[in-house]
Amino acid sequence: MSDFIAAAERGLLERHGLADFESLWDVQMNAVDEPNTGRGGWSSVFRLELEGSGFYLKRQSNYLTRTLHRPFGEPSFSREFRNISRYLTLGIPALQAVYYGERNVDGDLRAILMTRALDSWTDLDSLLQQWPTLTAHQRLAILQACGQLARTLHAAGQVHGCFYPKHIFLRSRSGAYVAQLIGLEKTRPALFGWRDRVKDLEPLLRRAPQWGEAEVRELLATYTQASVDSGLVDSWWRRLDKRSQHKEVR
Incomplete structure (x- = not known):
């Protein structure tokens, strides 16, 4: 799967040097809460402010969901991003994705999902x-x-x-x-x-x-x-x- 970047936010991410997986993985932020652990890995949520707009940046490593269709597992964010995209296609009001990407780094399956914050909701x-x-x-x-x-x-x-x-x-x-x-x-x-x-x-x-x-x-x-x-x-x-x-x- 190639990385997804929402067209409306691409310029914003590029201006801040955050338009690629590695930059979003390495940017230092304080976690919103304690990381979820289990499934052989971890998953954490961060708050990101860019030019007056709020976003949630979620990162995980080896935090996998296993189903009949994917018995060996996939990042749980992959399923969430698929569903966000499905809701958009079907016209169901839901949160909006800004970025999604995944990488295999030395045997660790990493994933990033970034969404717009619902600050006015x-x-x-x-x-x-x-x-x-x-x-x-x-x-x-x-x-x-x-x-x-x-x-x-x-x-x-x-x-x-x-x-x-x-x-x-x-x-x-x-x-x-x-x-x-x-x-x-x-x-x-x-x-x-x-x-x-x-x-x-x-x-x-x-x-x-x-x-x-x-x-x-x-x-x-x-x-x-x-x-x-x-x-x-x-x-x-x-x-x-x-x-x-x-x-x-x-």
Whole structure:
């Protein structure tokens, strides 16, 4: 695979001498958190500021994901970059890649993934913590944005696999909200119809205890493009509630 550089950022990277794998690997930065270790290697995330714009630069060595298609493993960033590219092609709002590359250095399989920081966006987890202080209009707009994001995702034939509040980012725009996704490592095609979609949606609702039935129905109304009190929304509510109760028992 040849290195990927987003056209919009190529000039910026070139001005700072960061338009190649070796330079991005060697640049000194402070890690955002403790490195992930395991799988025979390590993976770390860094914050990079260039001319007033924020980026996340992720580097890993021998941190591999093994699947049936790649039994000997590949960098986990390779799968994430593939999914970012797929989302872009399918028109699913998600984080944007700036650079991707990988190298085999003396037997170590290294990979770099650089993405634009979502500095003007807020994760749903943070908004849920503020939920009691938000206006009724803000709450409804957030629920509708989440429902529309899920609708777009599933209409494109994909399930996210980690459709959690911490992976949904929102931004206010003209009195409404727009939403996009991060954390695409577990994305896969939807193979089992509504069962896959219920399985994708239910973890979001379980991690949003601030939402009662009425609020979930507002989200589902946008998701299904039906009225809040429709039979279709009733059906989806029952399916999600049944799965949620099953997960709680387990």
